[in-house]
Amino acid sequence: MLKFKNSKLISVSSYNYIVRNYVGSNLDGRKQQEEVEKDWFKPNQVLKKYHDDLIAKELPHVVYLEGPSGSGKAQLLERLHKLGYETIAQPYLHFTMEPVNQKPSKTQQTNWANDINNQINRFLQKKQSIKNGLIFVHRSPLFSSTLYSNLCEFEDVDKAVSHINSEYKENSNNNDNYGESIIYCKTPEELIEQRVQGRYFNSDDVDINKTMKALKQSIDVYDRIEKENNIFRATLDTTSVKQSCPGILAMFDIYFTLSPKFQSILNLKK
Numbered sequence: 001m002l003k004f005k006n007s008k009l010i011s012v013s014s015y016n017y018i019v020r021n022y023v024g025s026n027l028d029g030r031k032q033q034e035e036v037e038k039d040w041f042k043p044n045q046v047l048k049k050y051h052d053d054l055i056a057k058e059l060p061h062v063v064y065l066e067g068p069s070g071s072g073k074a075q076l077l078e079r080l081h082k083l084g085y086e087t088i089a090q091p092y093l094h095f096t097m098e099p100v101n102q103k104p105s106k107t108q109q110t111n112w113a114n115d116i117n118n119q120i121n122r123f124l125q126k127k128q129s130i131k132n133g134l135i136f137v138h139r140s141p142l143f144s145s146t147l148y149s150n151l152c153e154f155e156d157v158d159k160a161v162s163h164i165n166s167e168y169k170e171n172s173n174n175n176d177n178y179g180e181s182i183i184y185c186k187t188p189e190e191l192i193e194q195r196v197q198g199r200y201f202n203s204d205d206v207d208i209n210k211t212m213k214a215l216k217q218s219i220d221v222y223d224r225i226e227k228e229n230n231i232f233r234a235t236l237d238t239t240s241v242k243q244s245c246p247g248i249l250a251m252f253d254i255y256f257t258l259s260p261k262f263q264s265i266l267n268l269k270k
Contacts, residue, residue: 040243041250044234047181051133051252054179060133062120062178064140067185068218070195072238073138076185079245084131088119089138109149113141124177132254140182142171143231151217160217161224168231181233183248184226188239189219 054061065073074089081087090112116137123135146167154160187195196215200206225231234251238244249255 041247043253044251047234047251048253050179050181050233055133060124060130060135060178062135062137062180064137064143064180064182065185066140066143066182066222066232067187067238068192068215068222070192070199070215071185071187072241072244073185075241076238076244076248077136077138079241080136080248083245086123086130086135087137088116088135090115090119091138109145113145116141120178132252134252135178143168143182146171147218147221151214151221155217157217157220157224160221161228164221164225165228165230182231183251184222184232184235185238185244186226186235191239192219
C-alpha cells in the first residue's frame with residue numbers, strides 16, 4: 001500500500017517512520033509554543049465574558065475588525081480563515097469610495113452593509129459548523145459607514161468624533177440572532193503610512209497626497225474613539241500580523257490545542 005507525500009509515492013512503513021520522527025522532535029516544541037502563547041497573549045476579560053455569555057445562549061459572535069487602511073485587517077482575516085474560522089472580507093473603501101476623498105452615497109453604504117449582512121446570515125444557517133462560535137468580518141457596516149461619511153464631511157477631528165459617536169449610538173441595535181463586537185486593529189502610524197504608500201506605489205489613479213492626508217485624519221479619529229472607550233470592545237496590536245493572529249484568539253481564551261487528527265498521528269509513536 002502506498003501514500004502520496006509531496007507528489008511522490010512512499011511506502012506506508014516509510015511514511016510511519018517519518019511521522020514518528022517528526023512527532024518525536026516537534027511535540028515538545030508545540031507544547032512550548034502553547035506555553036509561550038499563554039505567557040505573551042492574555043485573554044481580554046470583557047470580551048471573554050461577553051463571548052462566554054453568547055456561547056451559553058448558543059449564539060454566534062460576529063467580530064468586526066476595525067482600523068485605518070494599512071492596519072493589517074485583511075492579512076489577519078486571511079490567517080484566521082486558514083485556521084478554519086468563518087471570515088468575511090468585503091473592503092469598504094473598494095466597495096463605496098472612488099476616489100477615497102469622495103463622500104459615499106447612501107445607496108453605496110446600504111448596498112455594502114446589505115452584502116455583509118447577507119453573508120453573515122448565510123453563516124448563521126449553518127450555526128453548528130461555526131468554529132468556536134466566531135465570525136470575523138472586515139469592518140463593521142454601521143461603524144465604517146458612519147466613520148467615513150463624517151470624515152468626508154468634517155475636517156475637524158473633534159466634530160467628526162462627536163458626530164460618529166452620536167450617529168453610531170442612535171443607529172446601533174441589539175441583534176437577537178448573534179452578538180457583535182468591534183476590535184480596533186492598532187498599528188503605529190509610521191508603519192501604516194509605509195504599508196499604504198507601498199500599496200499605491202505604482203498607481204497613477206490615486207492622489208497619494210490626498211490619500212495620506214485622509215489616512216492621517218482617520219488614524220486620529222480611531223485613536224480618539226479608542227481613548228473614549230465607548231464603541232470598541234477591545235484593542236489588538238497589529239504591528240505584526242503573524243503575532244496578531246494568536247493574539248486575537250487569546251482574547252477569547254483560545255490557544256493551541258492538539259487536534260484529533262494530530263492526536264491520531266501521535267498514536268503512531270506508541
